Amino acid sequence: MSTRIAKPAARMRKQPRQARSIATVESIIEAGAHVLSELGWAGFSTNKVAEAAGVSIGSLYQYFPDKLALVEAIRRRHFDHVLSVISQAAADQKPLRQFARELVRGMIGAHSIHPTLHQVLLDEAPGDRGSRAAHASFQARYLEHYATAVAQYRKRRKDTETMARVLSSAVEGVIHNAARRNMLEAPELQKQLVELIAAYLSGSRAT
Amino acid sequence: MSTRIAKPAARMRKQPRQARSIATVESIIEAGAHVLSELGWAGFSTNKVAEAAGVSIGSLYQYFPDKLALVEAIRRRHFDHVLSVISQAAADQKPLRQFARELVRGMIGAHSIHPTLHQVLLDEAPGDRGSRAAHASFQARYLEHYATAVAQYRKRRKDTETMARVLSSAVEGVIHNAARRNMLEAPELQKQLVELIAAYLSGSRAT
DNA sequence: AATGAATGTGAGTATCCTCTTCATATTCTC
DNA sequence: GAGAATATGAAGAGGATACTCACATTCATT
Numbered sequence: 001m002s003t004r005i006a007k008p009a010a011r012m013r014k015q016p017r018q019a020r021s022i023a024t025v026e027s028i029i030e031a032g033a034h035v036l037s038e039l040g041w042a043g044f045s046t047n048k049v050a051e052a053a054g055v056s057i058g059s060l061y062q063y064f065p066d067k068l069a070l071v072e073a074i075r076r077r078h079f080d081h082v083l084s085v086i087s088q089a090a091a092d093q094k095p096l097r098q099f100a101r102e103l104v105r106g107m108i109g110a111h112s113i114h115p116t117l118h119q120v121l122l123d124e125a126p127g128d129r130g131s132r133a134a135h136a137s138f139q140a141r142y143l144e145h146y147a148t149a150v151a152q153y154r155k156r157r158k159d160t161e162t163m164a165r166v167l168s169s170a171v172e173g174v175i176h177n178a179a180r181r182n183m184l185e186a187p188e189l190q191k192q193l194v195e196l197i198a199a200y201l202s203g204s205r206a207t
Numbered sequence: 208m209s210t211r212i213a214k215p216a217a218r219m220r221k222q223p224r225q226a227r228s229i230a231t232v233e234s235i236i237e238a239g240a241h242v243l244s245e246l247g248w249a250g251f252s253t254n255k256v257a258e259a260a261g262v263s264i265g266s267l268y269q270y271f272p273d274k275l276a277l278v279e280a281i282r283r284r285h286f287d288h289v290l291s292v293i294s295q296a297a298a299d300q301k302p303l304r305q306f307a308r309e310l311v312r313g314m315i316g317a318h319s320i321h322p323t324l325h326q327v328l329l330d331e332a333p334g335d336r337g338s339r340a341a342h343a344s345f346q347a348r349y350l351e352h353y354a355t356a357v358a359q360y361r362k363r364r365k366d367t368e369t370m371a372r373v374l375s376s377a378v379e380g381v382i383h384n385a386a387r388r389n390m391l392e393a394p395e396l397q398k399q400l401v402e403l404i405a406a407y408l409s410g411s412r413a414t
Numbered sequence: 415a416a417t418g419a420a421t422g423t424g425a426g427t428a429t430c431c432t433c434t435t436c437a438t439a440t441t442c443t444c
Numbered sequence: 445g446a447g448a449a450t451a452t453g454a455a456g457a458g459g460a461t462a463c464t465c466a467c468a469t470t471c472a473t474t
Contacts, residue, residue, distance in 0.1 A: 014420090016420090016421090017419095017420070018420065018421075018470095018471065018472085019422095020420085020421070020422090020470080020471080021420075021421060021422090024421080024422080031410055040248070040249075040330075040331055040354035041247070042247070042248055043318070045460080045462080046461080046462060046463080047460090047461075047462080055422080055423095056422060056423045056424060057423085057424070057462090057463080058422065058423050058424065058463095058464085058465085059421075059422055059423075059463075060463095061462090061463065062210070062421070062422075066462080066463080067394045067461095067462070067463095069462065080297055088345045096372075114248070116330070118276070119330070122248055122387075123247075123387070124322070124331070139260045159395055159399060161397055162393075162395045162396055165384070165385075165395065165396070166381055166382075166399045166400060166403055167403075169380045169383070169384030169385070170377035170380050170381050170403060171377075171380070171382070172380050173330075173377050173378070173379050173380010173381060173383065174373055174376045174377050174380060176380065177372070177376035177377070177379070177380075178372075178376070180329075180330070181314050181337070186221075187367075188366060188369050189369055189372070189373065191371045192366060192369050193373060196373055196374075196377060196403075196406070196407050199406040199407045199409075199410060200403050200407065201404070202406075203406060213437085215449075223449090223450090223452095224448095224449065224450095225441090225442065225443085225449065227441080227442080227448075227449090227450070227451090228450060231450080231451080252431075252432065252433080253432080253433065254431085254432080254433085262451080262452095263431090263451060263452045264434085264452085265434095265435085265449075265451065265452050265453065266451055266452075266455070268433090268435075269450070270453075272435095273433080273434080274432095274433070292469060299459090377471090387433080392415065415471100415474100416470105416474085417473090417474090418471105418472095418473095419470105419471085419473100420468085420469105420470080420471070420472090421468100421469080421470070421471080422467105422468080422469070423465105423466100423467080423469090424465105424467105424469070425464105425465100425466105426463105426464085426465095427461105427462105427463090427464080427465105428461100428462100428463095429460100429461085429462090429474100430459105430460090430461080430462105431455100431459090431460085431461095432458085432459080432460090433456105433457095433458090433459105434455105434456090434457095435454105435455090435456080436453105436454100436455095436456105437452105437454105438449085438451100438452080438454105439451080439452070439461105440449105440450080440451070440454100440466080441448105441449080441450070441454085442447105442448085442449070442450080443447090443448080443449090444445100444446095444447095444448105444452100444455105
């Protein structure tokens with residue numbers, strides 16, 4: 001027992017009970033992610049989301065008290081996904097290249113449905129007052145996983161945190177860029193991204 | 208003689224002739240870059256730009272026929288700047304590390320005034336019909352400079368283009384991320400970014 | 415079959431911004 | 445001082461937007 005917080009359930013106006021409404025809520029969140037990724041925060045309107053979900057605008061407001069609560073739900077779902085990917089890749093003790101391959105494969109998978117969602121969520125979409133904490137906590141755990149990997153393959157204890165930051169943002173940059181060009185699936189790109197990660201972490205000291 | 212195109216001068220309603228109006232136009236573009244970087248495309252309104260520039264909205268429309276023409280001017284100015292930086296760094300034959308250091312220093316310089324302008328320009332801001340060409344040409348020349356550098360330090364002829372893409376988007380990712388956290392000036396970050404570039408280009412083949 | 419709860423609907427409201435114009439005022443050049 | 449260049453900002457016209465509410469439909473349970 002003790003603290004059993006089991007999903008703060010996001011800020012919702014009412015919990016869906018029947019299968020029908022659960023599906024509705026799900027399709028709203030999914031459509032929201034789609035609209036956000038496709039049109040950016042500027043084009044993200046509740047009416048558009050409802051239409052994209054094939055649902056009346058009224059239904060949306062039945063479950064989400066306002067626009068921000070919806071973004072919040074989208075954000076949570078996406079971040080959970082990404083977090084599980086990176087955590088998975090950094091787990092166990094694997095050879096460097098295998099870690100890099102799994103990381104790349106996972107991140108690409110997490111981005112191939114809604115290519116630019118991640119960046120929009122990070123850069124454009126505003127944060128609910130209460131979500132700032134969750135947001136920060138995500139960032140912290142995200143970096144922590146990277147740091148674990150860095151520490152594992154680089155013996156120098158010194159710049160671990162900075163290296164984690166550099167590595168994560170480099171990977172995100174490449175993936176974001178590839179997503180914009182519909183090149184996420186290109187195998188030579190995936191290969192080169194693996195190379196980049198491996199090269200950085202094996203830390204050549206060549207001139 | 209021959210082709211002397213000397214600045215297509217952007218789409219403007221009238222050319223500023225006196226020093227006063229030149230300063231006005233300049234401050235409008237500058238304020239526009241500021242607003243765009245600070246508020247994103249969603250918050251980019253002509254009224255806001257005029258106010259930020261300390262200029263009447265009427266003055267803005269004296270020179271720019273519409274909103275898009277203004278974005279166009281901002282885009283051109285920024286891209287010219289970035290292009291000169293990368294071209295400068297890739298010029299001559301320099302040792303790898305020196306190239307990396309100059310590239311990092313230049314890119315950071317180009318981003319430290321309007322930290323997220325670059326990404327906003329690339330990702331959010333729509334393109335005037337006629338600017339698609341200019342935009343593509345910028346991208347091409349941009350990549351070309353990177354490719355030159357890649358070809359110079361990596362002997363393998365094969366994946367030069369892909370490597371250029373990966374390298375450029377990785378660098379952009381790191382800088383964009385650092386900008387969001389006000390960490391552009393952090394020297395250990397700059398150092399690590401140099402390491403990343405050097406490591407990738409020297410191409411260790413470690414396991 | 416019936417009843418109440420859960421769910422779904424979408425026209426409508428009220429509000430806020432937006433881009434852009436234009437008639438007028440100020441400042442410069444010569 | 446004349447005419448051109450430059451600057452002003454109130455106002456028009458229009459379009460979105462977030463969100464509500466009175467009502468219709470479907471479900472679970474008996």
